[in-house]
Amino acid sequence: MKIQKRSWAEPYKMKMVELLRMTTKAQRIKAIKEAGYNTFLLKSDDVYIDLLTDSGTNAMSDRQWSAFMLGDEAYAGSKSFFHMEDAIKENYGYKYIVPTHQGRGAENILSKVLIKKGDIIPGNMYFTTTRLHQELAGGKFYDIIIDEAHDPTNEHPFKGNVDLNKLDVLVKKYGAKRIPYVSIATNVNMAGGQPISMDNLKKLRAYTKKQGIRIIHDMTRVAENAYFIQQREKGYERISIKKIVKEICFYTDGATMSAKKDALVNIGGFMATNEWDVFEEARNLVVVYEGLHTYGGLAGRDMEAIAVGINESLDDHHQHARVGQVEYLGQKLQSYGIPIVKPIGGHGIFVDAKAFLPHLTQDEFPAQALAAEIFIDSGVRTMERGIVSAGRKANGENYYPKLELVRFTIPRRVYTQAHMDVVAESAAAVFERRENIKGLKLIYEPKYLRFFQARFEKK
Numbered sequence: 001m002k003i004q005k006r007s008w009a010e011p012y013k014m015k016m017v018e019l020l021r022m023t024t025k026a027q028r029i030k031a032i033k034e035a036g037y038n039t040f041l042l043k044s045d046d047v048y049i050d051l052l053t054d055s056g057t058n059a060m061s062d063r064q065w066s067a068f069m070l071g072d073e074a075y076a077g078s079k080s081f082f083h084m085e086d087a088i089k090e091n092y093g094y095k096y097i098v099p100t101h102q103g104r105g106a107e108n109i110l111s112k113v114l115i116k117k118g119d120i121i122p123g124n125m126y127f128t129t130t131r132l133h134q135e136l137a138g139g140k141f142y143d144i145i146i147d148e149a150h151d152p153t154n155e156h157p158f159k160g161n162v163d164l165n166k167l168d169v170l171v172k173k174y175g176a177k178r179i180p181y182v183s184i185a186t187n188v189n190m191a192g193g194q195p196i197s198m199d200n201l202k203k204l205r206a207y208t209k210k211q212g213i214r215i216i217h218d219m220t221r222v223a224e225n226a227y228f229i230q231q232r233e234k235g236y237e238r239i240s241i242k243k244i245v246k247e248i249c250f251y252t253d254g255a256t257m258s259a260k261k262d263a264l265v266n267i268g269g270f271m272a273t274n275e276w277d278v279f280e281e282a283r284n285l286v287v288v289y290e291g292l293h294t295y296g297g298l299a300g301r302d303m304e305a306i307a308v309g310i311n312e313s314l315d316d317h318h319q320h321a322r323v324g325q326v327e328y329l330g331q332k333l334q335s336y337g338i339p340i341v342k343p344i345g346g347h348g349i350f351v352d353a354k355a356f357l358p359h360l361t362q363d364e365f366p367a368q369a370l371a372a373e374i375f376i377d378s379g380v381r382t383m384e385r386g387i388v389s390a391g392r393k394a395n396g397e398n399y400y401p402k403l404e405l406v407r408f409t410i411p412r413r414v415y416t417q418a419h420m421d422v423v424a425e426s427a428a429a430v431f432e433r434r435e436n437i438k439g440l441k442l443i444y445e446p447k448y449l450r451f452f453q454a455r456f457e458k459k
């Protein structure tokens, strides 16, 4: 028989496994009720396959674990910091580095250094913690992503692109002086893990240079973005992910990073800048909020693991397998007719809850309700990314995001394709009985980032 296709497989094998607890449907119904129908409030012991997030849920390699043992736990001047700093400078090219315990620690410091009250922050779609820190520092976020990004069915290959006309309107209205930076995420999380193209980034660089506006790069998933550039953008087919990542960073002036995603660790982050003044201020603030400027809330062992993880994340074979697994799940879900955000993104599958449950209004929290139903069906934990995550405006009104999604986020190097089969079949079983799924009522709402701790009841 002629071989039709050659499969890919993970560029690693397993040396240790973590055992999972299986539960009954009755146990899961009780657990989700006790959790107020919020998958963030479940105990992980009640979860079978955990697709809540790809953040800090990575499996570290044998090399990372051995580097972990070499961690220098000195309070000041730890050599592990210099290893991490070298890996960041070499691979991303930024000049000055401030370590933080995770991404939002970096966002806090950067926002405090760069944003003044009344400033405008344009960005390619919001992220929850990023926007909140911008607002807490006195800024106002404006979405300047292309319109296609808000349409789950649109197959634009670079839905993370900036609409330069939208940016120009803001610059003309408020003046460049009120815009300390443009906030650019690579592989835009809330759009479904969608990339920005190099071409768009270059054009943005040319425009912002003329206006004297910085670009600050949320580089949490930059390597996944680079993979898509390699796959989809003309001229990059033969360029390594490592080189593409460096080029992306080159067009930006500074960055915040949650190392818990791309960099294959369980905790860590940093802020980076090419400006001495910004660095000086940030290095001073980090001692107030995170820890000394050579550890920023991290143990020496964490910084060693990040240094190794950054290098592993830039390997072409790793990214092929990582995004390949996401694609595998996405194709399975589509084969059952389940509506998902297209094209398939980098870190998870985003199910379109509005299309899945068209009988529910957005005020009945369709994505929140759907995530709860999937958990009840199989113990698979997913996450709401819709009206609950979007939160409220400064005047107290709800944001009504166009995208009402359930995110099936895939941790890196953790689950097998058999797990993906189980997940897809569970979603399909819920899809079959979708007409009977009821909405939810919000009964408790915390002030900040409500999606983490809000509680619901069935309607």
Ligand code: PLI
Pocket: 052, 053, 054, 055, 102, 103, 104, 105, 127, 129, 130, 185, 189, 218, 220, 257, 258, 259, 260, 268, 269
């Ligand atoms: O969770 P942190 O504080 O390490 O990072 C915050 C953060 C910043 N930017 C982006 C694009 C993120 O995705 C992000 C965190 N994301 C989480 C926790 C997630 O589940 O997607």
